[in-house]
Amino acid sequence: xxxxxxxxxxxxxxxxxxxxxxxxxxxxxxxxxxxxxxxxxxxxxxxxxxxxxxxxxxxxxxxxxxxxxxxxxxxxxxxxxxxxxxxxxxxxxxxxxxxxxxxxxxxxxxxxxxxxxxxxxxxxxxxxxxxxxxxxxxxxxxxxxxxxxxxxxxxxxxxxxxxxxxxxxxxxxxxxxxxxxxxxxxxxxxxxxxxxxxxxxxxxxxxxxxxxxxxxxxxxxxxxxxxxxxxxxxxxxxxxxxxxxxxxxxxxxxxxxxxxxxxxxxxx
Amino acid sequence: xxxxxxxxxxxxxxxxxxxxxxxxxxxxxxxxxxxxxxxxxxxxxxxxxxxxxxxxxxxxxxxxxxxxxxxxxxx
Numbered sequence: 001x002x003x004x005x006x007x008x009x010x011x012x013x014x015x016x017x018x019x020x021x022x023x024x025x026x027x028x029x030x031x032x033x034x035x036x037x038x039x040x041x042x043x044x045x046x047x048x049x050x051x052x053x054x055x056x057x058x059x060x061x062x063x064x065x066x067x068x069x070x071x072x073x074x075x076x077x078x079x080x081x082x083x084x085x086x087x088x089x090x091x092x093x094x095x096x097x098x099x100x101x102x103x104x105x106x107x108x109x110x111x112x113x114x115x116x117x118x119x120x121x122x123x124x125x126x127x128x129x130x131x132x133x134x135x136x137x138x139x140x141x142x143x144x145x146x147x148x149x150x151x152x153x154x155x156x157x158x159x160x161x162x163x164x165x166x167x168x169x170x171x172x173x174x175x176x177x178x179x180x181x182x183x184x185x186x187x188x189x190x191x192x193x194x195x196x197x198x199x200x201x202x203x204x205x206x207x208x209x210x211x212x213x214x215x216x217x218x219x220x221x222x223x224x225x226x227x228x229x230x231x232x233x234x235x236x237x238x239x240x241x242x243x244x245x246x247x248x249x250x251x252x253x254x255x256x257x258x259x260x261x262x263x264x265x266x267x268x
Numbered sequence: 269x270x271x272x273x274x275x276x277x278x279x280x281x282x283x284x285x286x287x288x289x290x291x292x293x294x295x296x297x298x299x300x301x302x303x304x305x306x307x308x309x310x311x312x313x314x315x316x317x318x319x320x321x322x323x324x325x326x327x328x329x330x331x332x333x334x335x336x337x338x339x340x341x342x343x
Contacts, residue, residue, distance in 0.1 A: 082340050089336065093328040107332050114336055118343050167311040171304065186307070188314035192321070199315075200322050217284055218319040224286055243280055250315065 081121060085114055088134050091220060095135055098215040099142045101204055109146065113138040132222070135230045139212070147208065163243075166250040166257075173264050185262040194262065195253050202252040210245035217242050270294050275305050282309070283316055 092113055096106035116137050117124070124133050170186050184190040203211060209231075216227045217238075224242075228235040257263045275298040281287050282295050299306045 086337060089328050089333060094323055097326055098323060110328065111336055114340060115343055118340055167308045186311065188310045191314040191318050195318065199318050203319065214319060215323060218316050219323045
């Protein structure tokens, strides 16, 4: 165990916070167990102390982070909880659109999600991620009430180990012919101009499980762990779905670029 | 320095900010030295941004937003 933070610094911090040698020793032990760097040790110390303080006022361990008041106790907390739900409307609508793929169903889905969330507010654990909780409700509503009746139509099938990179293909075809000048199709600044409409079609052609993974990662920029919790799948499956979905999107763009004559490579 | 193949295996996780600080250092060292991989990364990042921009282009209507506010107040 390496602990570079000097004992005097720890002791000073402890005394400043609690003024009790016993609590200080206990916290030192906790720091020593988990710390292996000076600053890291100090961070741990401070966060442990925060936890200790908040536990004293009877909060759950993580409740000091982004605690959300629960509805039902008074008008103010009702309003605060309602406002927190309403703040997520754009994100919810985006997720609903990515699943339902039409405005009417997406609006219904958002409405049902908000009402369900409001009614089951007691199921939300203060201090946990409200957006992730709402996304889970929305997704479950979609699966149970919308997907069944929806005709999903033709979807891009993805092989288990499919890998495809537009840039690598374009680069490869360039090497076989001429290296200069670099075509617009490989210029990141031209991507929107060339593929702005096509990417929407490509996204719509993905099956639900791939589209939702890409949405949560690319649009909501959620970490894989949160995506795994929302989708109720292992983190490795999240990684794989995102990779396969992106490969499928890039493959569709490649086919389109080939049809348009933007690229000369093989059409695989 | 890591090879292009090794770097490519981390591209997706790098874009999604899923790498450790040490892995980020390895990738960024490679990207600084390798023009081809830097171009590849920039392109994939542009595609990721395009997905985001296109997906955010449809917004909830103001009427629907007001309706939801009212319904939540009455619920």
